[in-house]
Amino acid sequence: MDNHFETGLDELRQKLLTMASHAETAVNRAVQALVQRDADLANRVKEDDRVIDHFEIEIDEFAIQLLTKAPLATNLRMVTVAMKISQDLERIGDEASKIARRARDLALEPPIKLNLDLPRIAALALDMLKAALDAFVNRDSTAARAVIPRDKEVDALNKHIHNLLAQYMVENPSVIGCCLHWMVASKSIERIADHATNVAEDVVYLCEALDIRHSGMKSQPVPA
Amino acid sequence: MDNHFETGLDELRQKLLTMASHAETAVNRAVQALVQRDADLANRVKEDDRVIDHFEIEIDEFAIQLLTKAPLATNLRMVTVAMKISQDLERIGDEASKIARRARDLALEPPIKLNLDLPRIAALALDMLKAALDAFVNRDSTAARAVIPRDKEVDALNKHIHNLLAQYMVENPSVIGCCLHWMVASKSIERIADHATNVAEDVVYLCEALDIRHSGMKSQPVPA
Numbered sequence: 001m002d003n004h005f006e007t008g009l010d011e012l013r014q015k016l017l018t019m020a021s022h023a024e025t026a027v028n029r030a031v032q033a034l035v036q037r038d039a040d041l042a043n044r045v046k047e048d049d050r051v052i053d054h055f056e057i058e059i060d061e062f063a064i065q066l067l068t069k070a071p072l073a074t075n076l077r078m079v080t081v082a083m084k085i086s087q088d089l090e091r092i093g094d095e096a097s098k099i100a101r102r103a104r105d106l107a108l109e110p111p112i113k114l115n116l117d118l119p120r121i122a123a124l125a126l127d128m129l130k131a132a133l134d135a136f137v138n139r140d141s142t143a144a145r146a147v148i149p150r151d152k153e154v155d156a157l158n159k160h161i162h163n164l165l166a167q168y169m170v171e172n173p174s175v176i177g178c179c180l181h182w183m184v185a186s187k188s189i190e191r192i193a194d195h196a197t198n199v200a201e202d203v204v205y206l207c208e209a210l211d212i213r214h215s216g217m218k219s220q221p222v223p224a
Numbered sequence: 225m226d227n228h229f230e231t232g233l234d235e236l237r238q239k240l241l242t243m244a245s246h247a248e249t250a251v252n253r254a255v256q257a258l259v260q261r262d263a264d265l266a267n268r269v270k271e272d273d274r275v276i277d278h279f280e281i282e283i284d285e286f287a288i289q290l291l292t293k294a295p296l297a298t299n300l301r302m303v304t305v306a307m308k309i310s311q312d313l314e315r316i317g318d319e320a321s322k323i324a325r326r327a328r329d330l331a332l333e334p335p336i337k338l339n340l341d342l343p344r345i346a347a348l349a350l351d352m353l354k355a356a357l358d359a360f361v362n363r364d365s366t367a368a369r370a371v372i373p374r375d376k377e378v379d380a381l382n383k384h385i386h387n388l389l390a391q392y393m394v395e396n397p398s399v400i401g402c403c404l405h406w407m408v409a410s411k412s413i414e415r416i417a418d419h420a421t422n423v424a425e426d427v428v429y430l431c432e433a434l435d436i437r438h439s440g441m442k443s444q445p446v447p448a
Contacts, residue, residue, distance in 0.1 A: 060304070067291060067300045076291045080284070083304060087311070166400060173397045176390060
């Protein structure tokens, strides 16, 4: 295999992992800002998001340059998967920003008397992301496949939080605004788990040259 | 230029436009189902979404095969942009499905007495998508650039609808559930406009080899 290309691939993977660590930081900060009612911390998420956005552009350009040097179809798959993962990370950054905005708004209001356990759903979503990225680094499709069903747990928890809030709103119409902020934040976390699932599916595709997206784990052979 | 590659590019463009017309149909049906309280029509959106999902997989594979034959970096950009647009169209299909689910739920409840003008925000979002795709077909970066600021109008309209509903919920706590369905549907339409904006940004990038994403229309030169 072409050594120049291999070095490029390593660099691409490294850029992606750096981008991923920024995305994780952004989500962690946003959730912490939300739970601890910390508007300053929420403001810092905006800067994280800018860094992440910049990475997406840089990775795209790097990948396109790399594609001109790719000797084999398998390599092309690796590069295009990296571009897709980068796009998912960028959107995780956007969701972190949305959570941070809600955190700022909520920090101005008195807290609602409802135990929502946002940290738990956030931890689940971030664990999924971490596991998907580890699977990418190790090219471990078994580990990547194990991430995918965990999305259902996050969906269920988000639905539970949504229902708690909807019920609370009926009983306390004066805090509907706050409840809507919490609902949107929980939904953003649920979407972060969706992006982690996308990453895991891309890793399976990369490893197995199968496309399991949109098939509910049922794998489909790819035409040669 | 390689003729074989050119024919492949044409085929890729054609697949993308067919996929786009399915996405437009799905959104139109979902919004119609919502406004006309038509659960049967809402069910048909699920089938549309399946077709769209299948197209995403097909386009990805086709694009990767095509990349192996691409003689120049400009061609690679065309192919990778097509993959990105396909991903946005796939997500538009997902949003249409979400709207359709809310339409089914709302069809079971008595209508709320609030004039929301969902058809208008939906028409704005679909117009943006159509304009972005036309710009893609015609490789017209001026037309693509004109799409981008229109996203603000959709954002404002979604915020207006959100506020109307939040106010209505305070006054009518018994219909909070229905109001939340409408809120989610309006937010889905707003996200469709976001995807249309992504498509427009990709077209500008394709035409100008500039990346205007995340820069608020401020263009950045791409490193050679």
